[in-house]
Amino acid sequence: MRSFLAALLAVCASSSACAQLRQHDELTLAAANRLAGGAVEACARQGRAIVVSVLDRGGNLVALQRADGVGPHNTEASRRKAYTALSTRSATLTLARKAAADPDARNLAGLPELLLLGGGLPLMAGGQPVGAIGVAGGGGAANDHACALAALAAVPQLDQP
Numbered sequence: 001m002r003s004f005l006a007a008l009l010a011v012c013a014s015s016s017a018c019a020q021l022r023q024h025d026e027l028t029l030a031a032a033n034r035l036a037g038g039a040v041e042a043c044a045r046q047g048r049a050i051v052v053s054v055l056d057r058g059g060n061l062v063a064l065q066r067a068d069g070v071g072p073h074n075t076e077a078s079r080r081k082a083y084t085a086l087s088t089r090s091a092t093l094t095l096a097r098k099a100a101a102d103p104d105a106r107n108l109a110g111l112p113e114l115l116l117l118g119g120g121l122p123l124m125a126g127g128q129p130v131g132a133i134g135v136a137g138g139g140g141a142a143n144d145h146a147c148a149l150a151a152l153a154a155v156p157q158l159d160q161p
Contacts, residue, residue, distance in 0.1 A: 025157075027056045027123065027131040032063035034154040035123075039135050040065050042150035048138040050147060053078040054123075055086055056131045067137075074137035081120030081144070082134030083113050089129060091161065093118030093145040119144025121152070124159040 032054040039052040049067035051074040056062050066075060081092050088095060088108075096116040099105040109116050118141025123131040133151055135144040152158055 024057070024128055025125040025130050027054070027062060029062060031155045031157075032056075032131070035133055035151045036063040036065040038151035038154035039133065039147045040067055043067070043135070043138050043143070043147040046138075046143070046147075048143060048147070050135050050137045050144065051075050051078045052136075052147075052151070053082045053134045054131060055079070055082045055134075057086070057129055059083055059086055062131065070137040077115060077117070077136035078119070078134040080113060080115035080134065081117060081136060082132040083120075084115050085120035085122045085134065086129060086132035087114065089122045089124075091118075091122070091145065092116060092120035092134075093141055096141065117141050117144070119148055121145075121148045121161065123152075125157055127159065130158070 035054050036052045040050060043050045049070050051066040051070050053061060054063040061079065084092050084095065095108065096118055099109055099116050108114055119135040121133050122129055123133060133148050135148045138144040138147050152160060
């Protein structure tokens with residue numbers, strides 16, 4: 001039986017028929033928590049309180065941290081920024097600026113889950129998406145974007161933009 005399985009695995013490894021599933025990196029809970037904590041700390045050093053959401057590649061919420069005193073609407077805004085970055089594989093600050101200048105891109109703002117405000121970044125590893133981070137409540141799109149960027153240092157395995 002063992003020799004049969006070994007032979008099957010050898011054939012499968014060399015066959016394109018068995019290569020129909022992609023292998024990819026996964027965002028762990030530990031990494032998501034490091035990212036969220038990194039964003040909260042980066043903003044706190046600037047005297048800003050934020051909410052940060054970290055999603056996995058499927059758009060599922062993995063980590064959420066909210067600093068004291070942040071308005072309740074920022075929780076959903078951070079999740080939607082992360083979702084937008086994941087879905088479009090683009091920084092939401094870039095998307096927002098593009099939408100302001102390009103009538104075709106402006107249509108993205110009408111999609112229910114997308115939020116074209118700075119603060120969302122796709123999380124990539126080896127050029128492939130593993131999730132996204134969204135920051136809200138930091139006092140403006142540029143501040144939220146900067147805190148999300150700073151968080152990437154917490155997980156060195158992620159591609160740097």
